[in-house]
Amino acid sequence: MIEVTDLYKEFKGIPVLKGVSTTFEKGVTNMIIGQSGSGKTVFLKCLVGLHVPDSGIICFDGRKQKELDIKEQRLLRQEIGMVFQGGALYDSLTVEENIMFPLKMFAEQSFSERMDRVNFVLKRVNLENANKKFPAELSGGMQKRVSIARAIVMNPKYLFCDEPNSGLDPNTATVIDNLIKEITEEYQIITVINSHDMNSVMEIGEKIILLKDGVKEWEGSNKEIFITENEAVVNFVYSSNLFKKVREAYLKETK
Template sequence: MIEIKDIFKTFGENEVLKGISAQFKPGKNNLIIGGSGSGKTTLLKCIVGLHEPTKGTVSFDGQEFTSMNFTERVPIRKEIGMLFQNSALFDSMTVEENIMFGLNLFTDQSRSEKLDRANFCLDRVNLKDRNKLYPSELSGGMKKRVGIARAIAMQPKYLFVDEPNSGLDPKTSILIDELIKELTEEYNITTVVVTHDMNSVMGIGDHILFLHQGQKWWEGTNKEIAHTDNKELNDFVFASKFMQAAKEKL
């Protein structure tokens, strides 16, 4: 479980996060949603240590991450998998080499063991035998799946995903959502997803945190979101659905 308590983040005079607290449980798809500038990506970066909170604490299974130094954080960071918005694959590396990147850095496994793990992960994301392709030879959806394979290669306890459906068509987006959901449940991962995609929210949102102007404005499940009387959340949901419907007609 990941627990955040009273997280503030300030850049100069700009207070981006204003006292956010929440718990993200294993085996659940925990979604952070909100409009542009609401603070959702900043919150994700504070949780994984890319930003240091101005105030507040982040704990991984009872271990207070925010109070640790760089060396003390290493064991937890080894248990973190990340899927970046643009997949962030290394263009000069093959699919296989991209997936093995973390294994080469952080394990003493033999090459055979690392290859076995890479092949397992590729098979798990339905990209069997694509080992020798380069990112330039992949579609957007395939790049996302390779990114997921790389993220799970280290068998993470915690998986962080930033806008997984950005730039994808609706059909591929659904496939990515289903894959994230399956992996989360199958391996009991604590998954945190930043998204603005309402299809993702309604499809896999076990636990949803809605941010508005840097504050936690609403918290609940995808079943509860349809019945909320929270005006700002309803405005966000309606606008998101309207924009999605418009895009699909183009």
């Protein structure tokens, strides 16, 4: 379990996170939603250690992030997989080399063992024939899948995804969503996803956190998000007519 307690972060005197507390459970797809500038990315970057919080506690299965020495922090980071918004694949490396990279750095395995693992995760993300391609030769959806494959190649305990659907067509976005959900359940990973995409939120958001101006405004599931009267959720999630109508229809049906 990841426990976040009273997280504060500011940049040049401007507070971005103002005391966020929550928990993330194993095998559950946790989603963080909120408007641009609400602090989602900063929150995610604090979780993975790219930003150091000004105060507050982040605890990974009993290990407090800020109490770990450099070696322990590195070990913790080896348990973390991250899917970046733009994929963050290494341009000069092939798909196979990109995925093998964490194994080369940290796993004491022979080349054939590493290759087997790479082929296994590539198969898992349905990209069996892309081994020798370079990231520039792949579509956006394929790049995201390679990024997911790289994130899970070390069997992480924690998976963080920053807007995994941005720039993808709805079909591909659904494929990526389902893949993340399947992987989360299959490997019992703690998954935290930053998203703007309401389709994803409704589809796979087992636990949803709404951030507004750096404050946790609401927390619930994708079932509860339909019935909540929370103003911030209603304004953010149901800002489009389509979603308003979907909600009205859902409420009518459940009454």
